[in-house]
Amino acid sequence: EACFFVLIRTSEHEADWQARFLKTLRDRPEVLEAHRLAGDIDYILKVRVRNARAYDEFYQALISEVRIFNVTALLSMEEIKSTTSLPL
Template sequence: MTVRLDDLDRKILRAIQRDASQSLDDIAREVGSSKTPVWSRIRKLRGAGIVGRQTVILDAEALGFEACFFVLIRTSEHDADWQSRFLETLQARPEVQEAHRLAGDIDYILKVRVANARAYDAFYQSLIRQVRIHNVTALLSMEELKSTTDLPL
């Protein structure tokens, strides 16, 4: 289901995706409206599923998670039982920040945040004990050049 957005909706979405902690007064002032219509629009956008949960972005490196690995996974297993076990394994691992099923030569890609290479190895050893994987390639990110959760509205 597609929800029609007007210019005010887009302005509100840009404002809250940049900083969801700002007050309704601040958002209203920024988008050139008053508080009540802004609140109504945000409620409508939440109800439509466009606006989800609010969270805080933490600094991984400041918290000691200095290594970011992109893990490429190939598997020869594609049955429903294996996929279910794989998904449960990923859901249970807090190191996995993102997981995507891909089209092409690689079946899955994971974004894994850990303290260091030793912690990655522990993650890897645990993963292959829990699910059968044909091939794993880990790529260490040397530098994050861009990271955003903002959508181009």
């Protein structure tokens, strides 16, 4: 399996674009997490797929469904820490 962190920049900020984009993300099982960010990058996705070819299929499907200004994919080489517990 491969884990990609996908940075998305958009020039679209209308409500109908955002609704279409969010529906697209929710409908894709490869997207494990999606966050809207402050700053230069608008969204970050955590995407898990079988391999680079499967990522490209995901990418091609994504850009065919919604207009995106820029997509940068970062391949995770190693997961160092993963937890959902909070320090109390």
